[in-house]
Amino acid sequence: MAPETKHLEITLETQVESVNLAEEMCLRVAEAAGFGEDDCYRIGMSVREGVINAFHYGNQERPDRKIHLALDITPEKMIIHVLDEGTGFTLADVPDPLAEENLLSTSGRGIFLMRAFMDEFDVVQGRNGGAEIVMSKKLPEPGSSSPNGERGQDTAPRQGA
Amino acid sequence: MASAGKIQRLGRGLKGKMSLRATHRDAGPVTVVDLSGRITLGDGSALLRKTIRGLLEDQRKKILLNLADVDYIDSSGIGELVSGFTAVKNQGGDLKLLQLTKKVRDLLQITKLYTVFDVFTDESSAIRSFN
Numbered sequence: 001m002a003p004e005t006k007h008l009e010i011t012l013e014t015q016v017e018s019v020n021l022a023e024e025m026c027l028r029v030a031e032a033a034g035f036g037e038d039d040c041y042r043i044g045m046s047v048r049e050g051v052i053n054a055f056h057y058g059n060q061e062r063p064d065r066k067i068h069l070a071l072d073i074t075p076e077k078m079i080i081h082v083l084d085e086g087t088g089f090t091l092a093d094v095p096d097p098l099a100e101e102n103l104l105s106t107s108g109r110g111i112f113l114m115r116a117f118m119d120e121f122d123v124v125q126g127r128n129g130g131a132e133i134v135m136s137k138k139l140p141e142p143g144s145s146s147p148n149g150e151r152g153q154d155t156a157p158r159q160g161a
Numbered sequence: 162m163a164s165a166g167k168i169q170r171l172g173r174g175l176k177g178k179m180s181l182r183a184t185h186r187d188a189g190p191v192t193v194v195d196l197s198g199r200i201t202l203g204d205g206s207a208l209l210r211k212t213i214r215g216l217l218e219d220q221r222k223k224i225l226l227n228l229a230d231v232d233y234i235d236s237s238g239i240g241e242l243v244s245g246f247t248a249v250k251n252q253g254g255d256l257k258l259l260q261l262t263k264k265v266r267d268l269l270q271i272t273k274l275y276t277v278f279d280v281f282t283d284e285s286s287a288i289r290s291f292n
Contacts, residue, residue, distance in 0.1 A: 016203040041264065048235050052202055098273050104247055106240040109272055113236055116271055 009070040012051065014059045022069050023048040026080065033073050034140050042117035043078065043137055049110035050082035050133045058084025058131050068126075077119070077136045084130040091123050181205035181231075183212045191288045192221040193259070197230035200238030209238070213245040213256070222254025223291045227284070229260035234268055246278065255279075259287050 008029065012018035026047040030040045051067055059065035065085040072079040095102050097109045115121045118135040126132035181198040194212060199205050216224055226242075234242070242258075249256040257279040261269065269275040281287035 019202055045235065048201070052235070052237065103273055103277060104243055106244045106247075107236070109236040109239055112272070113268075 004075055006073040007070070009068065012067040012069060014055055014061060014063050014065050014067060016055070018067055019048055019051045019055060022051040022067075022082075025069075026071060029071055029073070030078060030137075033078055034142075035078070035137070036140060039137060039140065043080070046114045046117045046135055047080055047082070049114050050080065050135070053110050053133065054082050054084035054086075054131070057089070058086035060086065073139075075139070077138045079134065079136040082133040083126040083128070084132075085128055086130045088125050088129060088131045089123065181208050183208055185212065185216065187221075188225075188284075188288050191223045191225055191291050192216055193225045193227055193284070193288075195227045195230070199233040199235075200231060200241065201233065201235045202237035206237045206241040209241045209245065213248060217248060217252055217254070222249060222252055224249055224254065224256045225259050225281075225284075225287050225291075226256065227259045228262065228265055231265060232262050234265055239268065239272060239274065242278075243274065255291060257281065257287055257290065259284055 010022075010025065012022060023044045027040055027044045030043045035043065047069075051069065054067040055061060059067065067085075068081070068083040070081040070083075072081075091111070094111050095105075095108055097103075097105065097112050102108065111123075114133070114135055119138050120134075120136045122134050124132050124134060181196060181200055181204065183194055183196050185192050185194045187193075194216075196209070200209055213224065216222075224245075226245075246256045259281050261280060266275070266280075269278065269280075279287075279290065281290065
């Protein structure tokens with residue numbers, strides 16, 4: 001880890017409350033890092049979806065398993081890791097929620113949203129064999145952000161993930 | 162590493178922000194459900210499900226969800242909207258959406274659900290559309 005990188009990590013219980021807790025914690029870190037309102041929303045939503053994925057699909061909602069959340073703030077970007085204690089999965093196997101046959105599915109949009117909202121997104125095998133989501137958002141240029149997100153940006157995320 | 166005390170304080174700060182409230186009123190054969198708060202994993206999604214299922218049990222099958230005060234929906238909330246839509250359709254009814262906030266509209270657009278739901282900005286027009 002580079003000396004100028006700030007690192008934070010937390011181990012979360014496999015429970016619904018952990019989703020809100022992770023979102024709130026990352027929102028505070030993102031705000032402190034200088035992200036505007038729109039980017040904070042995207043980061044918060046992505047963390048939320050990552051932890052939901054770990055809670056539901058990775059850990060199968062088993063309370064004996066943990067969710068490991070880590071944040072790195074480098075001079076260039078905020079990097080988020082969400083690691084579960086499941087058996088892992090391959091991104092290529094995740095159904096496309098935009099496919100006609102999946103449009104009315106009641107689940108399966110979390111990965112899509114994280115890809116759409118973040119600059120970089122990947123899933124790798126974690127140190128314990130579970131899935132580790134790694135995603136990042138480039139830090140705003142100095143002077144380009146405002147606390148109210150008044151940067152002329154639209155809240156609509158990127159498409160095509 | 163975050164301390165346990167800090168985590169508890171964060172948790173306390175979330176309680177009011179996370180809740181969803183739902184009330185409903187009749188407009189002729191149409192039931193308007195006014196929602197406010199966040200539709201997210203847990204209580205929010207559960208309340209939406211309970212509300213729609215309760216209306217169906219009461220044979221109220223023309224449902225208009227007013228989302229004017231819903232500023233946040235996650236993938237679980239989206240799933241619950243789709244589930245409600247399908248449940249109502251399967252019983253021969255219709256579920257439509259009213260007054261989306263920008264964030265919710267953007268979400269429905271990127272997930273291609275904006276074209277699945279009938280979405281209205283005006284309540285009177287929405288109610289008339291059920292006829």
